[in-house]
Structures are given as C-alpha cells and as structure tokens.
Amino acid sequence: MESSEQQRISRLAAVKAAFPATVPVLTGYICLGMAFGILMQTSGYGVGWALLMSVICFAGSGQFVGITLLTAAFDPIQAFLISVMINARHIFYGLSVLEKYRGLGRERAFLIFGLTDETFSLVSSLKPPEGTNRHDFYFWITFLHYLYWLTGTVLGNLAGNIITFDTTGIDFVLTALFVVLFLEQWKKKENRAAGVSGILCAVASLAGFGPENLVIPAMVLLLIVLLGGRRRLCI
Amino acid sequence: MHLGPLQSVVIILATAAGIQLTRWLPFLLFPEKKEPPRVILYLGKVLPAAMMGLLVVYCLKDVSWTAAPHGAPELLAILAVVVLHRWKGNVLLSIAGGTALYMLLVQAVFA
Incomplete structure (x- = not known):
C-alpha cells in the first residue's frame, strides 16, 4: 500500500516538474499544429485525415512535407525516402538517448515514437528533479508534447478560420527554445566545442547546399568534426 | 483531395514509416541488452550540444x-x-x- 502511495506521489511530482518545462512547446505545437491542420483542410483533407497523420507521424517538418506529397503524383516509395531524408537528424537523437532510455520497459516504445526535435531537446537538457522517477519525467514530457500536437492539429483543421488576431511570428517560440537549451548546454565547459561545431557545420552546409538540402550534409560534416576531434574533446 | 482515399492512406503510411524509421534506427542497431561501442557512447555525449546548435541554424535557414x-x-x-x-x-x-x-x-x- 505504502509503496503504491509513494509511487503515486512520485508520479504526481513528475507531472508537476514536466509541465512547466513543456510550456514553450505547448505554445509552439498548438500554433504549428494548427498551421498543419489548416493546410490539410485547404488541401481537401478533413479532421479525420489530419488527425490520422498527426497520430501516426508526430513530426513537424515531416508532416508539412507530407502535405506536399499528398498533393503531388502518387509515389509512395519517393514519399518514404523523402521522409527519411527530412527526418534524418532524428537518428542522432536516438544515439544521444540510448543510455537515458535504457531499461524503461513498456514506456520505451512510446518515448522512441515521440522523439521529436523538442522532446529530444528537453530530455537531453533537463535533469529529472529529485524524488521523481526519470521514466515518469520523460514519459510526461513526451506525452504532453503529443497531446499539444494533436490538439493543435484538430483545432486548426476545424476552427482555423476563427482566429482573428495576428499570430505572425509566434512560431519563433521554438527557435527561442533551442537557443535557451543551447545556452543551458553551454554552461558545461566540455559541451562548448561540440555546440560551436554544430553551429558551424550547419552554417557551412547552409552556405554550400542551400536551405532545402541543409540537414544531411550538415550531419555528415558534424560527424566528421566530432569523430576527428574525439581525442581533443577527450570525453 | 488530389489523390483518392486509398492512395492518400498509402502516402500517409509511407510518410509515417519514413519518419519513424529515423527515430527507431539507433535503438534497432544498438539493442538494450548489448553495450554500444565506445564511439557511440562518445557521440551520445557530444551530440546534444551539437544538435542544439544545428537546430538553431535550421530554424533560421529560410531567413534571407x-x-x-x-x-x-x-x-x-x-x-x-x-x-x-x-x-x-x-x-x-x-x-x-x-x-x-x-x-x-x-x-x-x-x-
């Protein structure tokens, strides 16, 4: 009895710790999710379709590209390959949380499914607070993000035309989130070389390959730099 | 709708499969029971900071x-x-x- 009561308290503490951390993502996902819902609507796909896509994909840029695939000539193989390339950066997220997500039991599949840019950023930057179970903390971050994304999708698809105030620029909330989490990583001296490498490789790739093809060359470059600097970074 | 319902479902499934493959791949390559190679553990340590830098640039990629x-x-x-x-x-x-x-x-x- 007592242990289940303790578990309940620990779980509650995990929700209380996770929710404030997800508030910027709440704003970002509701807005982006709505944008996705609206675009699906204007492409002729109602709320069931929009929700289906958000439920099984749970990805921002991936789903926006998905809309263009739905409005192009029918080519599922190309759709699959393009989706892999657009989301290739997620491979690095998995590598980074292999240890963190070890031994999480049945929640692990859901955490891997929901490893978005924002979920990865929070999970890799924040420490689960004292007295909370790390499983619960990671689970709630992922689950709340999923909930925000689905809510935004439905709202946008059903009621996108109701919004009358100007929300231009609100999507900057996610840029700001990444900047803040970059600064949090920066606090540890041993992270600085890697952080600067990330920026420089992405800028070099942007200059060389343009905004459409930025991700994969940046990842390859980053891999070369990080592996080449392994001795020097000596971790 | 530009595609029929069945074609739409196929495209949505293909998109989801592509996205999810990128999330599952590291976990499939390095299953829980086996200790990953040291180089992978090293990458796991340095990638979060590096990817945060990359994501900031990624967010700014369409700025002219x-x-x-x-x-x-x-x-x-x-x-x-x-x-x-x-x-x-x-x-x-x-x-x-x-x-x-x-x-x-x-x-x-x-x-």
Whole structure:
C-alpha cells in the first residue's frame, strides 16, 4: 500500500516538474499544429485525415512535407525516402538517448515514437528533479508534447478560420527554445566545442547546399568534426 | 483531395514509416541488452550540444540575409533571448520575452 502511495506521489511530482518545462512547446505545437491542420483542410483533407497523420507521424517538418506529397503524383516509395531524408537528424537523437532510455520497459516504445526535435531537446537538457522517477519525467514530457500536437492539429483543421488576431511570428517560440537549451548546454565547459561545431557545420552546409538540402550534409560534416576531434574533446 | 482515399492512406503510411524509421534506427542497431561501442557512447555525449546548435541554424535557414531587413528581427530576438537568459536564467521568461519581441518586430517594426 505504502509503496503504491509513494509511487503515486512520485508520479504526481513528475507531472508537476514536466509541465512547466513543456510550456514553450505547448505554445509552439498548438500554433504549428494548427498551421498543419489548416493546410490539410485547404488541401481537401478533413479532421479525420489530419488527425490520422498527426497520430501516426508526430513530426513537424515531416508532416508539412507530407502535405506536399499528398498533393503531388502518387509515389509512395519517393514519399518514404523523402521522409527519411527530412527526418534524418532524428537518428542522432536516438544515439544521444540510448543510455537515458535504457531499461524503461513498456514506456520505451512510446518515448522512441515521440522523439521529436523538442522532446529530444528537453530530455537531453533537463535533469529529472529529485524524488521523481526519470521514466515518469520523460514519459510526461513526451506525452504532453503529443497531446499539444494533436490538439493543435484538430483545432486548426476545424476552427482555423476563427482566429482573428495576428499570430505572425509566434512560431519563433521554438527557435527561442533551442537557443535557451543551447545556452543551458553551454554552461558545461566540455559541451562548448561540440555546440560551436554544430553551429558551424550547419552554417557551412547552409552556405554550400542551400536551405532545402541543409540537414544531411550538415550531419555528415558534424560527424566528421566530432569523430576527428574525439581525442581533443577527450570525453 | 488530389489523390483518392486509398492512395492518400498509402502516402500517409509511407510518410509515417519514413519518419519513424529515423527515430527507431539507433535503438534497432544498438539493442538494450548489448553495450554500444565506445564511439557511440562518445557521440551520445557530444551530440546534444551539437544538435542544439544545428537546430538553431535550421530554424533560421529560410531567413534571407541579402534582402531587407537582413535577418534583423531574428538576430535581435535571439540577442534578447541570450541577454534575458544570462540576466535572469529563467527558461520561460527568456523564451516568452524573445518571442514577444520577435512578434513585435515582424508585425510592427519591419512589417
């Protein structure tokens, strides 16, 4: 009895710790999710379709590209390959949380499914607070993000035309989130070389390959730099 | 709808499969029971900071630096986030402040 009561308290503490951390993502996902819902609507796909896509994909840029695939000539193989390339950066997220997500039991599949840019950023930057179970903390971050994304999708698809105030620029909330989490990583001296490498490789790739093809060359470059600097970074 | 319902379902499934493959691949390559190679553990340590830097640039990839306002709203708002975060160290305040400034800049100042 007592242990289940303790578990309940620990779980509650995990929700209380996770929710404030997800508030910027709440704003970002509701807005982006709505944008996705609206675009699906204007492409002729109602709320069931929009929700289906958000439920099984749970990805921002991936789903926006998905809309263009739905409005192009029918080519599922190309759709699959393009989706892999657009989301290739997620491979690095998995590598980074292999240890963190070890031994999480049945929640692990859901955490891997929901490893978005924002979920990865929070999970890799924040420490689960004292007295909370790390499983619960990671689970709630992922689950709340999923909930925000689905809510935004439905709202946008059903009621996108109701919004009358100007929300231009609100999507900057996610840029700001990444900047803040970059600064949090920066606090540890041993992270600085890697952080600067990330920026420089992405800028070099942007200059060389343009905004459409930025991700994969940046990842390859980053891999070369990080592996080449392994001795020097000596971790 | 440009495609029929069945074709639409196939495209949505193919998109989901592509996205999810990128999330599952590392976990499939390095299953829980086996200790991953040291080089992978090393990458796991340095990648979070590196990817945060990459994501910031990724968010700014569509800014046109050569045409007015030359990325000024983005740079000013990021500066605001950095200053706020150094000053107060409050994650939510830094993000809200930077976003509010950005919205003001793109809606009223550089509109």
